Amino acid sequence: MTEARMFVILSNFTNDYKMRNFKSQNVVRGLASGTAEAEANLMLDEPKDFIGFLMAQLINRQLEDPNLESRVKDWKMTVVLATDYYPVTLTFDRGVRFSMGAASDATLIVEMSFGTIIRLVMEETSTIKAFLKGEIKARGMFRHPVAMKRFYGLLNAALKG
Amino acid sequence: MSLKEKFERIVGADHVSDGAAERYVYSRDMTENPPRTPQLIVMPSTTEEVQQIVRLANEERVPLVPFATGQSVGGLTIPQVNDAVIVDLKRMNKILDVDEEGMYMVVEPGVTFGHVRKYLDENHPGLRYTYAISSPFTSVIANALLQGLCDLSTRYGAMAEFINGLEAVLPTGEIVRVGSAILGDDNWFGRYPLPDLVGLFTGWQGMTGIVTKMALQLWPKKPFTRHFALFTFGDFMTTDLLKQIVRADLADDAGALSFSVVKGLIGMPAPIEAIEGEPDYGTFLTLSGVTSLVLDEKVRLLERMVNSSKVKEPKNLLIPFEAVARLMSEEAYGWVDFPSDSFKQLTEYDGLTWMGTYIHTKNWGEALFKGRKIVEKYGYELMAFLKPMKGMHFCEFKFIIRFERDDENLKRVRQCNNELLDLALDLKAIPYKTPVWSAKKLHERADPNFIELVRRIRDLLDPHGIMNPGRWGL
Numbered sequence: 001m002t003e004a005r006m007f008v009i010l011s012n013f014t015n016d017y018k019m020r021n022f023k024s025q026n027v028v029r030g031l032a033s034g035t036a037e038a039e040a041n042l043m044l045d046e047p048k049d050f051i052g053f054l055m056a057q058l059i060n061r062q063l064e065d066p067n068l069e070s071r072v073k074d075w076k077m078t079v080v081l082a083t084d085y086y087p088v089t090l091t092f093d094r095g096v097r098f099s100m101g102a103a104s105d106a107t108l109i110v111e112m113s114f115g116t117i118i119r120l121v122m123e124e125t126s127t128i129k130a131f132l133k134g135e136i137k138a139r140g141m142f143r144h145p146v147a148m149k150r151f152y153g154l155l156n157a158a159l160k161g
Numbered sequence: 162m163s164l165k166e167k168f169e170r171i172v173g174a175d176h177v178s179d180g181a182a183e184r185y186v187y188s189r190d191m192t193e194n195p196p197r198t199p200q201l202i203v204m205p206s207t208t209e210e211v212q213q214i215v216r217l218a219n220e221e222r223v224p225l226v227p228f229a230t231g232q233s234v235g236g237l238t239i240p241q242v243n244d245a246v247i248v249d250l251k252r253m254n255k256i257l258d259v260d261e262e263g264m265y266m267v268v269e270p271g272v273t274f275g276h277v278r279k280y281l282d283e284n285h286p287g288l289r290y291t292y293a294i295s296s297p298f299t300s301v302i303a304n305a306l307l308q309g310l311c312d313l314s315t316r317y318g319a320m321a322e323f324i325n326g327l328e329a330v331l332p333t334g335e336i337v338r339v340g341s342a343i344l345g346d347d348n349w350f351g352r353y354p355l356p357d358l359v360g361l362f363t364g365w366q367g368m369t370g371i372v373t374k375m376a377l378q379l380w381p382k383k384p385f386t387r388h389f390a391l392f393t394f395g396d397f398m399t400t401d402l403l404k405q406i407v408r409a410d411l412a413d414d415a416g417a418l419s420f421s422v423v424k425g426l427i428g429m430p431a432p433i434e435a436i437e438g439e440p441d442y443g444t445f446l447t448l449s450g451v452t453s454l455v456l457d458e459k460v461r462l463l464e465r466m467v468n469s470s471k472v473k474e475p476k477n478l479l480i481p482f483e484a485v486a487r488l489m490s491e492e493a494y495g496w497v498d499f500p501s502d503s504f505k506q507l508t509e510y511d512g513l514t515w516m517g518t519y520i521h522t523k524n525w526g527e528a529l530f531k532g533r534k535i536v537e538k539y540g541y542e543l544m545a546f547l548k549p550m551k552g553m554h555f556c557e558f559k560f561i562i563r564f565e566r567d568d569e570n571l572k573r574v575r576q577c578n579n580e581l582l583d584l585a586l587d588l589k590a591i592p593y594k595t596p597v598w599s600a601k602k603l604h605e606r607a608d609p610n611f612i613e614l615v616r617r618i619r620d621l622l623d624p625h626g627i628m629n630p631g632r633w634g635l
Contacts, residue, residue, distance in 0.1 A: 046430070048433075048436065049436040049439065050420070050436065050439050050440075053424065053428075053429050054488060057427075057428070057489075058488065085439055085440070086436070086437070086439070113476075114392075115478050118480050118484045121484045121487050121488055122481060122483065
């Protein structure tokens, strides 16, 4: 796949999520909400590490949007977010669970430094630019393009609030 | 007439109590220091009432323990002898004067950091005071007398440095002033050139009298300010980088926290673990300038210093506070605007203690490195607070422990603090806001002539030994 083609595809994904993005001031809530059990499970799984806790809060804000929440509940994939601090694994399976370390059976492995995360939040760069500059690397995206589209869009929306 | 009735004649019946509930509350704090129940609590509202209380205490040989707002963590208002009377000063809560031109305020002991912030914002918006690393209910005078630190300590040192002068009731009942206001009111501009007798009251933990007024310096607000979070790795690398930043006079404030405290600030519930791979410290930096150009240049220099540090540690990261707020929520601005309240995480349990010191700059990194090993050995959360002081002339570090107050924990906390203090004294650090056990350890290592001089001065000022007897191990 050429860089140009990747850019177009990723741009579409980003715009798609921008359209659906739903801003919320709430911080932490149930991911797979709908049942008391689901809420309780989330609390048990609350990450004890910085990256996991932060990402959980950011993603939870996005999942305030019931449409997005309902779609995410149907996702089934495992994503390793490999930062320069340490990797965390996000398991999407009727909600999202965070765990420290890199799952060996990851659908996707997305590499980026915490500094890149900050630059994205500050909108000093975009996910597209960061990807093209090699500041974000993804393994598994050609084998799992749908998973890539989903995670990429969710991450983009989460970091931009 | 009973002692209670005599005090009631001075301050009124509504302001004296020997009730079991009040005596219990004043007998303890959150620390591991053992409680002791006072016989009475009296609450004066004027300097003259304080004077009458002290005179009565001399006649009756009753020990007095001054108490401002009770926010200290160090057992500092727990009586050290039986049958003490607590003199609670919180009714004396007036801001008596703000001198715009001389940039100082005159306050009573019940005035808190919260009071000052509100009053200045509403009446003197061009001036600012400071805040302590404690609740907004903390007494401004108490923190200054105890030589505590604040968000201006990185530039100006311990809070006692901010005192222009004070009024006190001596243990023998005389009312005295020290500083330039010996020539009258409206003249609290400074302490020099005079014998500097402010030192008769600072660091004495209430053994030399009861301070009833204090003049404290204020500062003009800088029109351009920016805040940053700095994530760093390693005790020595962190302190080395902070030394560079502060020596270059870039930061108004640099408050570094163990990363566990940062995680607490973003809402992580207790107990908080230090995870391998995470930064070791998060430092909140405040930069300011009289023009945006000055500020921008400071920011550029700061970025250059942090980038240089990446040669040794590529993961060091300077984060604009705008990013922190977007990641964590707008509430994050409260951490740097008036952050006292953000430290409420420290009261997660019913127990809270710390061992804090001022230390030579050369020993700062070693103290942190070895101190964290001690805290980890005892299995407590790693909650170090550190601050470069007075333009890097000296440093502060403390290890805070929040704990559940069961017997086992109380014993373990005492052991842990003891080891931390031994480490600090080995490195010639001076513990501050010392509980009695800590002061006694300091005495063992200090120049005996200094301790004897302290004793003589105390005996000279307080011949009947009524002011906070037993305090500071004397």
